[in-house]
Amino acid sequence: MSAPTVPPAPQVWRLLPAGSYAGRARMMMVRSAAASRRTWLAFVSGFFEPLFYLLAMGTGLGSLVGDLPGPDGQPISYAAFIAPGLLAASAMNGAVFDSTYNVFFKLHYARLYDSMLATPLGPVDVALGEIGWALLRGGLYATAFLSVMAGFGLIASPWALLALPAALLVAFAFAAVGMAATSFMRSWQDFDLVTLAVLPMFLFSTTFYPLSVYPRWLQIVVECLPLYHAVELMRGLTTGVVGPGLLAHLAYFVVMIGIGVVIASRRLEKLLLR
Amino acid sequence: MAVPTVAAPSTGFAPTALGGVGRVVEHHWRWYRRNWRATAVSSILQPLLFLLAFGVGFGALVGSGPNAAAATGGVPYLVWLAPALLAMSAAQSAAFESTYPILSGFKWQRIYVAMASGPLTGAQIGLGVLSWTGLKMLGSGIVYVLVIAVFGGVAGPGIVVSLAAAVLTGLAVASLITAFAATVENEGNAFSALFRFVVIPMTLFSGTFFPVDRLPEWVRPVVWVSPLWHGTEIARGAALGTWTLVPTLGHLAVLLVLLAVGGVLVARLFTRRLAA
Amino acid sequence: MIAARPVGAPGYGLVVSDALVQARGLRKSFGAVEAVRGIDVDVAPGEVFGFLGPNGAGKSSTMRMIACVSPRTGGTLSVLGMDPGADGPRIRARIGVVPQLDNLDAELSVRENLEIYGRYFGLPRRHVREKATELLEFAQLTERAGDTVEELSGGMKRRLTIARSLVNDPELLLLDEPTTGLDPQARHLLWDRLYRLKREGVTQIVTTHYMDEAEQLCDRLVVMDGGVIAAEGSPAELISRYSTREVLELRFDPERRPGAAALERHADRVEELPDRFLLYTADGERTQGDVVGAGFVPLSSLVRRSSLEDVFLRLTGRTLVD
Numbered sequence: 125m126s127a128p129t130v131p132p133a134p135q136v137w138r139l140l141p142a143g144s145y146a147g148r149a150r151m152m153m154v155r156s157a158a159a160s161r162r163t164w165l166a167f168v169s170g171f172f173e174p175l176f177y178l179l180a181m182g183t184g185l186g187s188l189v190g191d192l193p194g195p196d197g198q199p200i201s202y203a204a205f206i207a208p209g210l211l212a213a214s215a216m217n218g219a220v221f222d223s224t225y226n227v228f229f230k231l232h233y234a235r236l237y238d239s240m241l242a243t244p245l246g247p248v249d250v251a252l253g254e255i256g257w258a259l260l261r262g263g264l265y266a267t268a269f270l271s272v273m274a275g276f277g278l279i280a281s282p283w284a285l286l287a288l289p290a291a292l293l294v295a296f297a298f299a300a301v302g303m304a305a306t307s308f309m310r311s312w313q314d315f316d317l318v319t320l321a322v323l324p325m326f327l328f329s330t331t332f333y334p335l336s337v338y339p340r341w342l343q344i345v346v347e348c349l350p351l352y353h354a355v356e357l358m359r360g361l362t363t364g365v366v367g368p369g370l371l372a373h374l375a376y377f378v379v380m381i382g383i384g385v386v387i388a389s390r391r392l393e394k395l396l397l398r
Numbered sequence: 399m400a401v402p403t404v405a406a407p408s409t410g411f412a413p414t415a416l417g418g419v420g421r422v423v424e425h426h427w428r429w430y431r432r433n434w435r436a437t438a439v440s441s442i443l444q445p446l447l448f449l450l451a452f453g454v455g456f457g458a459l460v461g462s463g464p465n466a467a468a469a470t471g472g473v474p475y476l477v478w479l480a481p482a483l484l485a486m487s488a489a490q491s492a493a494f495e496s497t498y499p500i501l502s503g504f505k506w507q508r509i510y511v512a513m514a515s516g517p518l519t520g521a522q523i524g525l526g527v528l529s530w531t532g533l534k535m536l537g538s539g540i541v542y543v544l545v546i547a548v549f550g551g552v553a554g555p556g557i558v559v560s561l562a563a564a565v566l567t568g569l570a571v572a573s574l575i576t577a578f579a580a581t582v583e584n585e586g587n588a589f590s591a592l593f594r595f596v597v598i599p600m601t602l603f604s605g606t607f608f609p610v611d612r613l614p615e616w617v618r619p620v621v622w623v624s625p626l627w628h629g630t631e632i633a634r635g636a637a638l639g640t641w642t643l644v645p646t647l648g649h650l651a652v653l654l655v656l657l658a659v660g661g662v663l664v665a666r667l668f669t670r671r672l673a674a
Numbered sequence: 675m676i677a678a679r680p681v682g683a684p685g686y687g688l689v690v691s692d693a694l695v696q697a698r699g700l701r702k703s704f705g706a707v708e709a710v711r712g713i714d715v716d717v718a719p720g721e722v723f724g725f726l727g728p729n730g731a732g733k734s735s736t737m738r739m740i741a742c743v744s745p746r747t748g749g750t751l752s753v754l755g756m757d758p759g760a761d762g763p764r765i766r767a768r769i770g771v772v773p774q775l776d777n778l779d780a781e782l783s784v785r786e787n788l789e790i791y792g793r794y795f796g797l798p799r800r801h802v803r804e805k806a807t808e809l810l811e812f813a814q815l816t817e818r819a820g821d822t823v824e825e826l827s828g829g830m831k832r833r834l835t836i837a838r839s840l841v842n843d844p845e846l847l848l849l850d851e852p853t854t855g856l857d858p859q860a861r862h863l864l865w866d867r868l869y870r871l872k873r874e875g876v877t878q879i880v881t882t883h884y885m886d887e888a889e890q891l892c893d894r895l896v897v898m899d900g901g902v903i904a905a906e907g908s909p910a911e912l913i914s915r916y917s918t919r920e921v922l923e924l925r926f927d928p929e930r931r932p933g934a935a936a937l938e939r940h941a942d943r944v945e946e947l948p949d950r951f952l953l954y955t956a957d958g959e960r961t962q963g964d965v966v967g968a969g970f971v972p973l974s975s976l977v978r979r980s981s982l983e984d985v986f987l988r989l990t991g992r993t994l995v996d
Contacts, residue, residue: 146763148794148796151790151793151794151796154790154793155779155782155793158782158786158790159781159782162781162782162822163587163590163781164587165590165591166587166590166591169590169594169595170590172594172595173594173598176598176599176602176603177602179602179617180599180602180603180607181602183612183613183614184608184609184612184613185456185607187465187469187608187612188460188463188465188466188475188608188612189459189460190463190465234780235773235777236777238773238777239773239777239778239779239791240794241743242743242766242771242773243766243767243791243794243795243842244763244764244766244767244794244795245794246762246763313433313435319444323444323447324447327450327451327455328450332451332455332456333459337456337458338455397743397744397745398704398738398744
């Protein structure tokens, strides 16, 4: 006994079960763009947060610190030191917010994804569409922030142009892992764990001061954190101290993306297609 | 035909003005006893992390270098920072407690609507919520002072006044933002704009991490209107014993006026929204 | 399995079938809980087919399997001649779904809800724009096109959800509890829209726990209870098969309520409910006379025609709405 024979569905992505991907993730992004027209102020305001930090910490804290050694040991101004850190942190924050709070709300309250799965879209379209939107948004913020850095004279090298794709890569990694984590969350109370992960990273991953401040054992802990690799990557690019070491940072995020996407897609599948 | 039976008199009664506020506080206390873990991270761990990152980490970087000493008046950076962080964390948690939870009380969970269908008035509900926020800030403030003491950030008994100043600052901020939240219908733009354009600049430009005279001239007016700056001046002055009478009274007056204005607005706007 | 069935019986022609939906021994479990425990269903093109049953009967689980958003645990299922397990996107492209709870996009306007949903089906922008205009008209929401979803009343939201499900001109429309929570006026308006769709030849599958809705809408229905099908037929068939022509409803003062046994000799069958007795009989008026003549003093009595509610009560011993 078998169901009526029909030609097999195109197996787009072999890691994932059939029927979970219709190749229309971009329609989700069209939807997000239309929705954000209504909340344009929230959209635009995302750019100002790192700018305020740069202004306050760069000038204010900078006056206490003076110059710091850059990645190659040459002294750089405090503002030039923290600016790439803020760029990396804003890529992380934006991606994490979009992939945790926003996704959780749509998943459990707005039941938005249920309505999408009644169409040819599958869970993979949903995951890629949401991550894609987070990236688009993060890319716009990163571009704006890099322009501000250039305006303040905080960019020392044309390598800084690569900071934009690097920011996208970092955002992708955090969005993928964030979405995977969200799929395990049961209630809003679990979001304290997100704060618990993101805030210490923001504060301790050499965003505001160099690794040399810590004792060795703590340095090793910090070196394991993803934001540390993001900050070092950005700092290398914007100060023009580029070497093969940056590739190791890149590899870190490629692995993160791989793990995040696979877990997120499978978990969404499980949550949505019960 | 049976004689219609008259029901027994109702057991409910209307509270006094203050009693109504107390009932609202009690409601929140009941909820908190059950759910305090959910907010423990944000209310206690968050200021602790800031203390570690800036007080200890950044403090180690600037050490007792000439730049830092000139800014702090010679005291260690951690000691200089700690009372200001106390005020900052009160203002931050005040801002958070007064946005989404307030909107939820009107719109999602609708607990204010439920309260208003009993004998409580809108003003009692609004002021009760505000009182609860103040109590909570006091509680996490006490914990925070103990933590600072462990890290060696407390210079003397003046820190008790710093704590009071921090709670007053938090209340002033909470009253104004709660009043604003009572007018918000849709979360879309309002709160993220508030955080990005008001709360974050306030926390960054109020002299918490560095003296405000290090900021460019054109940013100073932002500092003067910031309730957090006024609170920080009192808190730090009290903790380090560097305060002088007239400026302190001035800062205190500003905070009290802001709180009074905010309190009146909260009472009015809650009444209006719950009557609609 | 095929060979075991005589020609003409339900289930014959598993492969060569013009049924839009065909299920054989369909099962669905959530862990240890069996929501659907082996059902056979055939839905023919153009008909309105109903699943009637109380909450938890397995209706929604069945609907989700047909809508290809819930993998089946066992049995076979074909929708539009395809297997939902393998061809989800291709099936979903051709059906319309109205879920039990409205899941409209609150961040979009009424019109955008229709247009962007249409884009998920891969429809060209121009086509979607025209279709949205037509559907707004159909749902009587043309005036509200620019509003956000939050500003709509419950009935309007429901009409918009139904309009949205039509954006791809579906061959099969799945409606899960389409009128639950609506006021009577809004329900009648919705029924009218669904009736128009039926005249246009759109096949519909409806779940409901309202017997009047099932009677209004369905050509044929199955009564579900505890994950199995308890009976199948047209509303009229089911009533004549499982109930009498009329029902006498009696309410008594709680203090002076007689036992069911005392009423039994006046009717074909008596059902005792918490607040009333139902006496099944061919002639309600006459039974009413008999009961009063025998000295019973009900607070109120009512004679009505038998409904699907009575069929359900007979089949399961329970009421539909509890």
